[in-house]
Amino acid sequence: MKRTMFRCLPVVLVVLWIGACADKPADERDEDMSRPATFGFQTSLHQTLIDEGKITYERYCLGCHGAAGDGAGEAAVFLNPRPRNFVTARFKFSSTRSGQLPTDDDLRRTIKNGLRGSAMPPFNLLSDRKVDALVAYIKTFSPEWTEREPASPVPFVDDPYGEEGRAEAVARGEAVYHGFASCWSCHPAYVSEARISDYIVQFGGQPREVFRPGLYESDGKANDEGEMVYPPDFRRDYVRAGMTVRDIYRSVSAGITGTAMPTWIDSIDVPGKSPGDPPVVSQKDLWAMSYYVQELLRQRPPLFDEGQVSVRNRPRPIYLHGAPTPAAPSEAAPTSQPDVDFEF
Ligand code: HEC
Numbered sequence: 001m002k003r004t005m006f007r008c009l010p011v012v013l014v015v016l017w018i019g020a021c022a023d024k025p026a027d028e029r030d031e032d033m034s035r036p037a038t039f040g041f042q043t044s045l046h047q048t049l050i051d052e053g054k055i056t057y058e059r060y061c062l063g064c065h066g067a068a069g070d071g072a073g074e075a076a077v078f079l080n081p082r083p084r085n086f087v088t089a090r091f092k093f094s095s096t097r098s099g100q101l102p103t104d105d106d107l108r109r110t111i112k113n114g115l116r117g118s119a120m121p122p123f124n125l126l127s128d129r130k131v132d133a134l135v136a137y138i139k140t141f142s143p144e145w146t147e148r149e150p151a152s153p154v155p156f157v158d159d160p161y162g163e164e165g166r167a168e169a170v171a172r173g174e175a176v177y178h179g180f181a182s183c184w185s186c187h188p189a190y191v192s193e194a195r196i197s198d199y200i201v202q203f204g205g206q207p208r209e210v211f212r213p214g215l216y217e218s219d220g221k222a223n224d225e226g227e228m229v230y231p232p233d234f235r236r237d238y239v240r241a242g243m244t245v246r247d248i249y250r251s252v253s254a255g256i257t258g259t260a261m262p263t264w265i266d267s268i269d270v271p272g273k274s275p276g277d278p279p280v281v282s283q284k285d286l287w288a289m290s291y292y293v294q295e296l297l298r299q300r301p302p303l304f305d306e307g308q309v310s311v312r313n314r315p316r317p318i319y320l321h322g323a324p325t326p327a328a329p330s331e332a333a334p335t336s337q338p339d340v341d342f343e344f
C-alpha cells in the first residue's frame with residue numbers, strides 16, 4: 001500500500017502542478033522556460049538554456065551590450081542612444097508600467113523586431129529557442145530578476161475603432177493629444193495655438209494663450225542616466241517599439257521606463273459630469289491617440305530637404321548608409337539621403 005502511494009506521488013504532484021497553472025488567467029501564466037522552477041530537473045534545464053543563451057549572446061550581442069552586460073561593448077561609444085545596460089535591469093519598451101521589469105514577451109519582441117531609429121538590429125532570423133535562451137541569459141546580469149516580483153502588462157482595452165473607424169479615431173486623437181493630455185509639453189504640437197486652446201476648452205479647461213517656446217519642436221528631457229533624450233517628433237523621427245497602432249498603444253499606455261514618458265493608462269480616466277454622462281476621456285482615447293500618432297508617422301517624408309535635421313538627432317546626427325559624411329561635425333543635413341522604405 002505504502003509503496004503504491006510512493007509510486008503515485010510524482011503523478012499526483014504533476015497533476016496538482018498542471019492544475020495550479022490552469023487556474024491562473026492567461027496573462028499571468030508562467031509560459032516561459034526562462035524562470036527557474038523548483039524541481040531539480042527543471043533547474044538544470046534552465047541552466048542549459050542559460051548556457052545556450054551565453055553562446056548566442058557572445059556571438060551577436062557582446063559587441064554592443066558588452067561581456068558583462070553593462071552596455072559598454074566595443075561599439076558602444078559610437079552609438080546614440082547607447083546600448084542597454086542589463087545590469088541595472090531598466091528596460092524602456094515594455095507592456096508593463098514605467099519603472100517595472102518587462103515581461104519575457106516584451107524582451108522577445110525587442111530582440112526579434114529590433115528598435116528602429118537606434119542601433120539595435122532585428123534578430124528575426126534567430127529561432128524561438130535561441131531567443132528564449134537569450135532572454136534567460138540577459139536576466140543573469142542583474143539580481144533584480146530574482147529579487148523583484150515579475151510585473152504584469154497594463155490592462156488591455158480593446159480597440160474600439162478598427163480600420164473603418166480610422167478617420168474618427170484620428171480626429172478624436174488630435175483633440176485628446178492637444179486638449180487633454182498635453183503631449184506637446186514634450187513632443188511637438190501639430191496644430192495652431194488657437195486650435196490647442198479650443199481643444200483645451202472642449203475638455204473643460206481655461207482658454208490658453210501662452211505656450212512653451214519651441215512648441216513645434218520636441219523638448220529635450222534628461223533620462224535617468226542624465227543623458228538628454230529627445231521625445232520623437234512623429235513627423236520626422238521613427239518610434240522604436242514598432243509602428244502598428246497596437247505597438248503605439250502599448251508604448252503610450254504603459255509609458256517608457258527611465259524617461260519622462262508617463263504611463264498614460266493610469267491618468268486617462270475622467271468620468272462625465274453627472275451619472276449617465278459619457279466620460280470626458282477614457283482608456284479608449286489611448287487608441288484614438290495611437291491612430292493619430294500613426295497618422296503623423298505616415299507623414300514622414302521619404303527624403304528630407306537640405307538643412308532639415310531631426311531635433312532628436314542633434315547631439316550626434318546619425319547618417320544613413322550611403323549618405324555623404326560631412327567634413328566636420330555640424331547640424332547640416334547630408335545633401336541627399338537614400339529613400340527610406342517605410343512599412344506599417
Ligand atoms: C549594433 C549594436 C547592438 C547589437 C549588436 C545589439 N544591440 Fe541590443 N540595443 C542596442 C541599443 C543601441 C539599444 C538601446 C536602444 C534605445 O535606447 O532606444 C539596445 C537595446 C536592447 C534591449 C533593451 C530594450 C528595452 O526595452 O530597453 C534589449 C533587450 C537588447 N538590446 C537585446 C539585445 C540582444 C539580445 C542582442 C543580441 C542578440 C542585441 N541586443 C544586440 C544596440 C545593439
Ligand code: HEC
Binds near residue numbers: 182183186231252
Ligand atoms: C513629460 C514628457 C512627455 C510627455 C508629456 C509625453 N511624452 Fe511621449 N515620450 C517622451 C520621451 C522622453 C520619449 C522618448 C523616450 C526615448 O526614446 O528614450 C517619448 C516617446 C514616445 C513615443 C515613442 C515610443 C517608441 O516606440 O519609441 C510615443 C508613441 C509617445 N511618446 C507618445 C506620447 C503621447 C501620445 C503623449 C501624450 C498622451 C506623450 N507621448 C506624452 C516624453 C513625453
